[in-house]
Amino acid sequence: MAGAESLKQSGCEVRSPESRPCEAKMLAVDPVHPDPDAIARAASCITRGGLVIFPTETFYGLGGDPWHSAAVGRIFRIKERDMRKPLPLIAADEAAVRQAVAEWPAVAQLLARAFWPGPLTLVLAASTRLPPTLHAQTGKIAVRVSSHAVAQELATAVGGLIISTSANLSGQSPCRQPDELAGELLSQVDRVLHAGPTVGGLPSTLVDVTVQPPKLVREGAIAWDRIKAVLS
Numbered sequence: 001m002a003g004a005e006s007l008k009q010s011g012c013e014v015r016s017p018e019s020r021p022c023e024a025k026m027l028a029v030d031p032v033h034p035d036p037d038a039i040a041r042a043a044s045c046i047t048r049g050g051l052v053i054f055p056t057e058t059f060y061g062l063g064g065d066p067w068h069s070a071a072v073g074r075i076f077r078i079k080e081r082d083m084r085k086p087l088p089l090i091a092a093d094e095a096a097v098r099q100a101v102a103e104w105p106a107v108a109q110l111l112a113r114a115f116w117p118g119p120l121t122l123v124l125a126a127s128t129r130l131p132p133t134l135h136a137q138t139g140k141i142a143v144r145v146s147s148h149a150v151a152q153e154l155a156t157a158v159g160g161l162i163i164s165t166s167a168n169l170s171g172q173s174p175c176r177q178p179d180e181l182a183g184e185l186l187s188q189v190d191r192v193l194h195a196g197p198t199v200g201g202l203p204s205t206l207v208d209v210t211v212q213p214p215k216l217v218r219e220g221a222i223a224w225d226r227i228k229a230v231l232s
Contacts, residue, residue, distance in 0.1 A: 031055060031195040034150045042191045043157035050190035051075060053167045053181065055198045056090065057119055057148040058221060059174035061164040062189065066100070069131045075163060078188045081170045086135040087163050088121055088142040090151050096160030097143050102127050107231065108209045114230045117147035119204035119221035144204055150195050176200040
């Protein structure tokens with residue numbers, strides 16, 4: 001139980017599904033210049049297997065360590081998410097993206113330089129080192145570099161990569177601010193980085209670059225016409 005004890009000492013206690021959930025811990029952060037101490041505390045929570053809710057350039061996300069199988073499973077349980085639906089990632093930068101992928105095609109480089117940091121998520125061949133449950137055994141991983149300072153600095157602080165799925169129960173709408181989060185969700189996470197409301201609007205645009213030509217999976221904040229213009 002040494003791991004659990006270290007979590008308590010850091011202010012982040014990862015609870016088993018059978019234990020009684022406690023109220024989530026809120027940390028207020030500036031959305032443009034987040035406090036390094038708050039980022040460090042949230043990052044410490046994630047690296048120990050905890051789960052953190054944090055803002056992105058679209059909505060609030062639910063994050064954890066993508067290399068930590070138990071954290072991956074916990075996110076599926078908390079969201080009541082279908083295990084056949086992969087979990088996406090946010091990366092600190094392009095170098096961090098390469099940790100998560102098996103290859104980095106030229107088309108990915110082209111789109112990354114045009115739209116990152118920003119709300120474009122690329123579907124790439126997943127690294128075999130990632131837990132298969134993370135990408136639902138598909139062999140593909142969805143990842144982007146966020147333009148939100150809190151998300152970017154949190155990803156950097158944990159070593160480059162964090163899970164970033166919408167902070168809502170499956171089937172519910174994504175949230176622009178912590179006040180909109182479901183109490184059932186809040187009770188089961190370990191930290192919340194509260195940076196006020198996010199922009200909201202459309203989610204990130206999702207493009208599969210493992211196929212040729214690249215395929216639009218979900219149109220979102222970046223119009224498909226803009227992406228096609230870059231590709232052409």
